[in-house]
Amino acid sequence: MSLYPVPQDLQTEVAFRLPDNFRRPMRCSWADFNKAGQEVDCFLEGPSFDHDGNLYLVDIPFGRIFKVTPKGKWSVIAEYDGWPNGLKLHRDGTIWIADYKNGILRLDPRSGMMDTIVGTYHSEGLKGCNDLVFASNGDLYFTDQGQTGLHDPTGRVFRLAVNGRLDCLIDTVPSPNGIVLNKAETQLFV
Structure with missing residues (x-):
């Protein structure tokens, strides 16, 4: 018995496959911790589309x-x-990245130039940024997950206002991962 209707079955198919020339089967420091030392050839996340239908992904x-x-x-x-x-993707065409090591970065896809937007909070490093979303007014909301979880519920959610002010909205989240605003932008889901 469920309070929700039975989910609809959808037909799906693979739209894109990572070409072999981009695969790098090897051990790396990320996989040593997150994949128990296994070799990985990539780990794709963070899909976002631009207005031309191009898909952007992180590895x-x-x-x-x-x-x-x-x-x-x-x-x-x-x-x-x-x-x-x-x-x-920001409305100005730049790509904003939530990076575990470096914080919130901005990439200009035309020039390839990258800069750090948020690297610290109150002179301390971030735990490890995971995901981000823009409000229609330009404010940026992002999760700072690190290795938090039920054992360490100290993950954070931040807002970077368009005026540059950085606020920690909550700092007691066990493993904050994805983040999205509702359509009216009155609620933030983490």
Whole structure:
């Protein structure tokens, strides 16, 4: 018995596959901790589409940002020393990245230039940013998950206002991961 209706069955199919030339089967420091030392060839996360239908993805262990065109052509638009977890496209065309190692980054896909938007809070490092979402007014909300969980419920949710003010909205979340606003932008779901 359920309070909710039975979910509808949907037909699905694979839209894109990572081409073999982008696979890097090897051990890496991210996989040593997160995948018990297994070899990984990629770990894709954070899908976001632009207005032209291009799909952008992060590759956590190898610090890569991929672009996939509507026709399925893959390219690496950035590669850097980091562990990107999520990304969102800003209305100005830049790509904002929640990076476990480096905080909140901004990438200009035209020039390839990247800069740090939020790297610390009250002069201390972040735990490990995971995901982010923009409000229609330009405010940025993001999760700071790190290795928190039920054993350590100290994950955080932040708001970076358009005026540059950074506020910690809550600091008692066990493993805050995804984040989204409701359509009216009156509620934040984590």
